[in-house]
Amino acid sequence: MIPPGLERELADVVGARFVLTRPGELLAYTADGLPGYRHDPALVVLPGTREEAIAVVQLLARRKVAFVPRGAGTGLSGGALADGTVVLGLNRLRRILEIDVENQWAVVEPGVVNAHLSRAVAPHGLHYAPDPSSQSACTIGGNVAENAGGPHCLKYGVTVNHVLALTVVLADGTVVTLGSTTGEVAGYDLLGAFVGSEGCFGVVLDATVRLTANPTAVRTMLADFPTIDSAARATSAIIAAGLVPAALEMMDQPTIRAVEASIYAAGYPVDAAAVLLIELDGAAAGLDEEVARVAGACREAGAREVRVATSEADRQRLWQGRKKAFGAMGRVSSHLVVQDAVIPRTRLPDVLAEIGRIGREEGVTVCNVFHAGDGNLHPNIPYNGNDPAETQRVERAMVRIMEACIAAGGSVTGEHGIGVDKLPYMPRLFTEATLGAMCRLRDCFDPERRMNPGKVVPMRSCREWAMAPAARG
Amino acid sequence: MMTRAERGARIIESGGGPAVHHAPSTERELIDLLQGAGPHVTFRIRGAGTWASVTERIRADATLDLSRLSGITEYVPGDLTLTARAGTTLADIAEATRANGQWLPLDPWGAPTGTLGATLATASTGPLAATLGLPRDAALGLSLVDAAGVRTTAGGRVVKNVAGFDLVRLQVGACGTLGILTEATVRLRPLPAVxxxxxxxxxxxxxxxxxxxxxxxxxxxxxxxxxxxxxxxxxxxxxxxxxxxxxxxxxxxxxxxxxxxxxxxxxxxxxxxxxxxxxxxxxxxxxxxxxxxxxxxxxxxxxxxxxxxxxxxxxxxxxxxxxxxxxxxxxxxxxxxxxxxxxxxxxxxxxEPAGRGVTGVPALAELGRRVRDAFDPQRRLNPGVMDDGRS
Known part of the structure; x- marks a missing residue:
């Protein structure tokens, strides 16, 4: 799989300590956050500096070895898995290189943890807006690769809206800067094309990201609904009314109960069929009127109670339950499939009803905890992965849910990426001509197809893919 | 109704001569035009001609005028998304959305008769871009006809989407050199109350x-x-x-x-x-x-x-x-x-006009050249635009 002597050559670059080859060491790299996929890398190399990272990529280019860049491994699409090839771990590149308060940006290495950046700039009244639930562990480099989202992306936009420039090393070892700190560049928007390329276009060496001023005022509300349908209708009504919450999240009863039974208990009503966690922010003047309009829309849709967080601690507690919901589900069963799909927002009530029906028919428990305001669903199913019959039912339910979302005019991923998990759906969303265009774009960045081979676009869509040595692995 | 071959012949005859003007009113007609013309026939792409300076300097065998390829094809106010053909004017979109208390906050410099397609293709911005985002952020999905006359799409109709590589951002601002924009789905915003x-x-x-x-x-x-x-x-x-x-x-x-x-x-x-x-x-x-x-x-x-x-x-x-x-x-x-x-x-x-390629940064210029080669190897679409002068 990998050429003889590569291990020693890599050790010469990064030090023997940072080339992992023993099965025990590799174990942590065989999966990401999504159960069901296990790929064994041949080795893992962990450069400690930008220069080492470049040297490693150049060495792999000379030896024509395929490799997979990886951040914290919290991805949820099987994207950072390497099958018999090399994992390039970037966690050791974790310096914040510059914080420019006046211009509101920061330059960070790819291994900087998302939440650490926000913590570092907090004294300046700033934060980094994209806030995936895994933000206490996931890295900015990984966020860039996946074009990560999060609850507050409803108002503030996803990762691509916050990246000003990237210095990347391409598969052939060329270092190039995409974008600029001024936001203006000549030529094609290669920065925009790069963000979300799932490690197929290049390795981020540093990212210049926008910092966002903390809002003047924030109101966080919890609305409690007797049915999922009423919560879905309230969501559609809030969006249709022209209100723009900073976040609008939904959690259904199985999720609420999992959270309330965990150490992350947030005081959610366990008898509610669903709750909406809604945050409004902006100027203090007029904010309470908007809170009243949102509360009115919720009550009109059938909310039993709408309460507004009374203190910052109360607010943090409400958010903690939401952010740690996936973790809380871990207590329920040994395995959890966290899914991701997007539908038009007016279709929420009927698609959620359909998901409920699919869950009942397949005999699985679907826990919905998701970014309702964007129509970005996360139907999750806790299960026992050691039970083949149950695993099969879970897989079947997931396929049916994805099909329902496609049929509603949606997409199979809003923020988790295609990786390997969503590959089968790509031909359902795009024609062969479009998939071919994606392959051609990839080939511009990595003509030898050595970076993260076999991900994002089904291989057969890429003409002459069989000719690419990396893909044969 | 002309056949595809007849249409193609008309273009081929014009090759090298004074520019011929074509104004297809459907995507099908556009596809036939491209497929019927010889592979070396070049096209200058334009919308309403609002930004005449953008297109007039382009030397090509024929002009493709997309202003007739117009009209809003889908608008679901509750989703805050709208799909319109490339030749639809920003003024028409403003009128349709205003009725629902919504707007597409793209305000490029120039007349309001500027088209959606041209705004996205040139990534033209106005004062609102500072807070309400760039054309690349407003575009959710695109329909295109590529240089070979094959229909492709990019993105979708939902407001959040990471399925596949981001062809939307690649195409927005590409000045039509990587494909001819025929339709776009855009994200709308609620009009401010005051x-x-x-x-x-x-x-x-x-x-x-x-x-x-x-x-x-x-x-x-x-x-x-x-x-x-x-x-x-x-x-x-x-x-x-x-x-x-x-x-x-x-x-x-x-x-x-x-x-x-x-x-x-x-x-x-x-x-x-x-x-x-x-x-x-x-x-x-x-x-x-x-x-x-x-x-x-x-x-x-x-x-x-x-x-x-x-x-x-x-x-x-x-x-x-x-x-x-x-x-x-x-x-x-x-x-x-x-x-x-x-x-x-x-x-x-x-x-400006937008559309100059990268010069001075060899690695970046090389990437740009590869992208152009991958999507329009014959330089049929807006020749000379987005090139660094070397190809």
Whole structure:
């Protein structure tokens, strides 16, 4: 799989300590956050500096070895898995290189943890807006690769809206800067094309990201609904009314109960069929009127109670339950499939009803905890992965849910990426001509197809893919 | 009805001669045109011709006029998304969405008869881009016909989507060189309940200008737009001919009232009608020659003062402090003088019309060349545009 002597050559670059080859060491790299996929890398190399990272990529280019860049491994699409090839771990590149308060940006290495950046700039009244639930562990480099989202992306936009420039090393070892700190560049928007390329276009060496001023005022509300349908209708009504919450999240009863039974208990009503966690922010003047309009829309849709967080601690507690919901589900069963799909927002009530029906028919428990305001669903199913019959039912339910979302005019991923998990759906969303265009774009960045081979676009869509040595692995 | 071969023949005959004008009214016609023409027949792509200077310099065998490929094809107000054909004008979209209290906040300089397709293809921006985003952020999905006459798509119709590589951002701003845009789905926003604007005189001294911008950050509501105008451009918008900063605030009644009150504390601030904005945009002549410069926002006051000092009184100069941008509309002599004056500031210079390729950074130029080769190897679409002059 990998050429003889590569291990020693890599050790010469990064030090023997940072080339992992023993099965025990590799174990942590065989999966990401999504159960069901296990790929064994041949080795893992962990450069400690930008220069080492470049040297490693150049060495792999000379030896024509395929490799997979990886951040914290919290991805949820099987994207950072390497099958018999090399994992390039970037966690050791974790310096914040510059914080420019006046211009509101920061330059960070790819291994900087998302939440650490926000913590570092907090004294300046700033934060980094994209806030995936895994933000206490996931890295900015990984966020860039996946074009990560999060609850507050409803108002503030996803990762691509916050990246000003990237210095990347391409598969052939060329270092190039995409974008600029001024936001203006000549030529094609290669920065925009790069963000979300799932490690197929290049390795981020540093990212210049926008910092966002903390809002003047924030109101966080919890609305409690007797049915999922009423919560879905309230969501559609809030969006249709022209209100723009900073976040609008939904959690259904199985999720609420999992959270309330965990150490992350947030005081959610366990008898509610669903709750909406809604945050409004902006100027203090007029904010309470908007809170009243949102509360009115919720009550009109059938909310039993709408309460507004009374203190910052109360607010943090409400958010903690939401952010740690996936973790809380871990207590329920040994395995959890966290899914991701997007539908038009007016279709929420009927698609959620359909998901409920699919869950009942397949005999699985679907826990919905998701970014309702964007129509970005996360139907999750806790299960026992050691039970083949149950695993099969879970897989079947997931396929049916994805099909329902496609049929509603949606997409199979809003923020988790295609990786390997969503590959089968790509031909359902795009024609062969479009998939071919994606392959051609990839080939511009990595003509030898050595970076993260076999991900994002089904291989057969890429003409002459069989000719690419990396893909044969 | 002509057959595909007949249509193709008509184009081929025109090869090398004076440009032939084609105005397909359906995507099918466009596909037939491209497939029927020989592989070496080149096309100049245009929308309504609002930005004539963008297309007129392109030398090609035939002109593809997409203005007839128009109309809104899907609009679900509750989803805040709209799908329209490329030739649909921004004015038509504004009218349809306004009825539902929504808007597409793309306000490129030029007449409102500019098309959606041209706005996205050229990634043209206006004052609203500073807060409401760039064309690349408004576009959710695209339909295209590629250089070989094959239909492809990019993105979808939902507001959040990471399925596959991002062909939407690749195509937006590609000036039609990677495919001809036929239809786009865009993200709409709710119209602010109240929308008010003020004009604040700009101080001449750099330190005063910096102090003004810092103090404006303290107003409790972030503005929808903040655009500096030189006297010539202010006059175009029907405002007194003086250097001024227009500040537009939108939102709920109490929030806007409080913000306008805060703005009014600056001496000589006057409230101006919201209609000044469209008048300002539409005042740009179709044959405008413009260059824009950008620096770090903190360097904007110095860029602004330098550019204004180097421009003659008739040149139109405007700038967006939060984006670090200053744009100059004026004849070549003015542009040359400004370029000389700005050089020491190290600003990024973008010559408009959009569509110049990368020069000076070999690795980036090489990537751009590969992209063009991958999507339009024969250089059939807008030849010469987005090229670095080497291919």
């Amino acid at each position: 929308d008010r604007s003020c004009a604040i005189p700009l101080p001449a001294a750099q330190s005063d200008l910096t102090a003004l911008l810092v103090s404006l950050r303290q107003i409790p509501l972030s503005p929808l737009a903040m655009e500096a105008l030189n006297p010539a451009l202010a006059a175009c918008a029907g405002l007194p001919p003086a250097q001024m900063l227009l500040v537009r605030v939108g939102g709920s009644h109490p929030a806007v009232a409080q913000a306008v009150e805060a703005l009014a504390r600056h001496p000589h601030t006057t409230e101006i009608p919201s209609s000044a904005w469209p008048v300002l945009s539409a005042s740009e002549p179709a044959d405008a020659m413009s260059v824009r410069y950008s620096v770090r926002p903190s360097q904007w006051p110095s860029l602004w003062i330098t550019v204004c000092a180097a421009s003659d009184a008739s040149a139109r100069v405007h700038g967006t402090p939060s984006r670090g941008v200053v744009r100059v509309v004026g004849p070549a002599e003015t542009q040359h003088r400004v370029q000389q004056a700005v050089a020491p500031l190290g600003a990024v210079e973008i010559a």
